[in-house]
Amino acid sequence: MSAAALKLETRFPREMARIRQAGLLQAASGLVWIGQAALLAGTVHGMATGAPGSDAVLPAIGILVLALLRAGLDAAANRRGFLAARAIVSQLRRAAVDNLPRFSPFDRARPASGQVASVLAEQADALLPWLTRWHPARLRMAIVPTVILLVVLAQSWVAALALLIAAPLIPIFMALIGLRARDASDRQMAELGGMNGFLLDRLRGLDTLRAFGAVDATARQLRASAERLRRQTMAVLRIAFLSSAVLELFAALGVAMVATFIGLHLLGQLPFGAWGSNLTLASGLFMLLLAPEFFQPLRDFAAAYHDRAAGEAALAGLARLLEPPAAPILLGEAAPDAAASPIPMRLALAGIGFRYPGEARDVVAGFSLDVAPGEHVALLGPSGAGKSTLLALVAGLLVPHEGAVRLDGIPLDESSAAAARARMAWLGARPHLFAGSFHANLLLGRRFGQAELLAALDLASAGDVVARRPGGLKGGIGEGGLGLSGGEARRIALARAALNDAAGLILADEPTAHLDRQSAAAVAEGLLRLAKGRTLLVTTHDPALAARMDRVVRL
Template sequence: MFSQLRLSQGRGRGSFFQTVASLIWIPQAALLAYSLQMLADGHGVRAVVMPALAIFVLAVARAVTDMIGLRLVFKSARARLGALRANLVQSLAMRSPIDPQRPASGMAASAMAEQTEAVLPYLVRYQPARLRATVVPLVIFAVVFAVSWLAGLILLVAAPLIPIFMALVGWRAKAASDAHMGEIGNMNAFLLDRLRGLTTIRALDAVGATAQRLHDTAQALRRRTITVLRIAFLSSAVLELFAALGVAMVAVYVGFHLLGQLNFGAWSDKLTLGQGLFVLLLAPAFFEPLRELSAVWHDRAAGEAALDQIEQLMQEGMHMPENGLRMVDAVTPARAVKTPPSITIRNLHFAYPDGVQVFNGLHAHVRAGEHVALVAPSGAGKSTLQALIAGMAIAQHGDILVDGVPLQADTVSALRARMAWIGQKPHVFAGSVRSNIALGRKEIGKDDVELALHLAALHKVPQAQPGVMLGEMGGGLSGGEAVRLALARAAANPHADILLVDEPTAHLDRETSEQVMRALLRLAKDKTMLVATHDPALIEQLDRSIVLGEEVRVRA
């Protein structure tokens, strides 16, 4: 996908218009040289009125063409950047939340914000510049060579020095940009992790150590940045020198030729003043696309480094190992079903990549519409079993059947569309209550949100009204209200007839727990529900319990 992106960017209509704008200078230079020749021949000012008018018209056409090209390139680059971010978000969303190899939140945020933004100059500046550097010098060389073969040879000899040096510099610039992008991601991941754990850091009196670590990371990023900038500035200076020498050599030849000191190098006996001026006007334009390409060479290095980082994140998201944890497939919309499904677990074996065995031949069955408590000591695998049922992890051996359909690669997407996961600590995003319930699902309208709030018993809570803005991590809601907001998310899903609930009443007082239990039982009506819990009051409200290792009926 990324190889196609790199090959296709900047070769559209926008780059074509910008290339045409650069080529318009050739007839402008010819008209200017012709006007000077006419004045030198004594034809007077009248002879240059029409050429001057044509030069003005071409200048306007050149400006308009370049503006159109730049606008088209920028619009196309922004659209492609949006698609890149959407693909990256989808890839990251496909990672299992219990996957220990998933990228840190700070690194993912850096990839979506800073690193994708670094791709924009690569698309807007470098790609069109590369096309102009490919086409414009060749056309100008052909025109100059038709006037003076020696001037053409000078350009032909001087031109390769720039791309050769650019290639040599590019290898070093690419490596420096790769290291720079990686350092940015690592620093963001470190900073976000420490901000989240600020309370713990203060409690452990580790503020000084954390500050020192942050200082060291910032200094490492500073050194990486200086390295990248040093390469960019030094390479630009050297390339400007090569371009200036090339123009100077052409100027020296034309000057001595017109003075009669060099009587060779032209197809005719001697170049006229107009021909000499025409060659001199085209010489800087010959090197201009190459100089521009060298100026944006750093954008190329930074853009490709960013693409490599993003590609690595996406490839990791698409990777599906034979054993251990796996990605979460994208959810496919499911049609509404009339009856809740059953869940059957047969001879289930699961171990984490580090070798810790969680299940070794687990058998269980949850009947259609049954509400079952999953009971086990902390760390015994309650949440892991729910993750396996939800398709967020893959077992080494055994089967999980949902309504008789085995959970496997070709069915997991459709089966997961029938499930709603309510975690122990639901995440609340900065935004309105309505957006936190809908979560971008276009099929969920205003009425669906209102009904979900009623089912979760939040409709009378002032700080949980649809238009109320919430802070990140649930600012504005109590712990119980945040749990009920997660219940409302599940209630708003018209396709969810399986509820996987993880410790909904943990860390809540008795009154709040009872409110959550009532809302949960209302939501679970006509649905199959599996609840991981230690709460005896909640267990009493459910049909029966499954204790890992044995099945015990708590209540008929």
């Protein structure tokens, strides 16, 4: 989905209507100045012609009332626009977060976590100035200068002509500058997301970088990325300063032309330009007071042009997070309450075919398999044969292009995925452990008592892993299982899977890979204890584990 495809007007009609209303309120605030200028010019003219000071009281009160009205309109416009813009940004963030779980962990096109964090946390905020400043400024620019031009035209066609000549130059030059501003903002946002993704990924792999002596090289790469971001940011700022200089120049020239004509006309040097008679001090001052307000919406619009470029770049980043995944996951509806005791599930794969997006050949083609309830089956085959892909297809983490997965005779689809997954226990090849306590990593937000946790640890032969750590279950684990060996991390993950009492199907992906003989034996024993009375489908290269299965299927 491109930024152009993500139409805010159609996706958020109510919020965009409120932003337009904010622009109308700001335009009304600008038009109030016409009344203030008329009162002020009339008061000054009266004082210049010898009118008593008491005559200025009522105009002064009128100016004060109009000033309060103008302040109220501005406050209402800013509040209405900000709330609508905040609602749009919040809904876009929520939609992106809701879409992220649809990306399968096996999807190679899944957005990098660092880029996702940058878009959601930083770049999305760039939408706020675009929505609250640029959109209302565009509407105000279409209304206020037009009305003021007509008012000035009623006084003097020369002054109106001066404004009309100077006014179009600002949007023209802003459009030319805006093309470069948009490109610069796109490059800045891309560089920001790339640097954040690079930093987060390297922090995760810091141990590997240390082991290979690549910390200094990585620091140099990060420094180079930061320098590129600095250059892109300075390029954006240079364009912003250039646009400010251009708009101030033409606005000043426009006001100067009006002021020069009015001054020379009042001095009798230019006895033309008014309708029917010469201008008075009141009419001249009135037009002179309106001239800056004529250019103010144009200046605000030009100043917000950079906000537009940054906002559109941020919107493009959010649009990428809202794209449907190339390899989707079956999320399913809310799962019903699971049974209290496990019932072994029947598994049937019929003519399964799957190809990763962009690949030239199928990873799995025409594969069929029937697993009886309570049967233990091992999938053996060389790396790349599709063993892990098959497990992902059974779990609904990938969707087959052809064929069907049936669990207890029910096709696995969007309507049945959640209920089926509630009766599965998953042990991935690289189980992720979060930074926190053993207790939090085992529960994952679920509710279990102390006795149930200890029973799961005992089943997985992981009780000694927790007992050796200070604090026991309250003891800490580093990000990714830092501080645990590979075998210990697998046993903790196995205990986490054992807490699903309703699991009738266990899916284990290479549970003993890269483990020494003792650790592999401990994990295998725990897995078999967990699988007792349940259906087990395991992928493995371990002949010792495969020999303990009821059946071996070679790919």
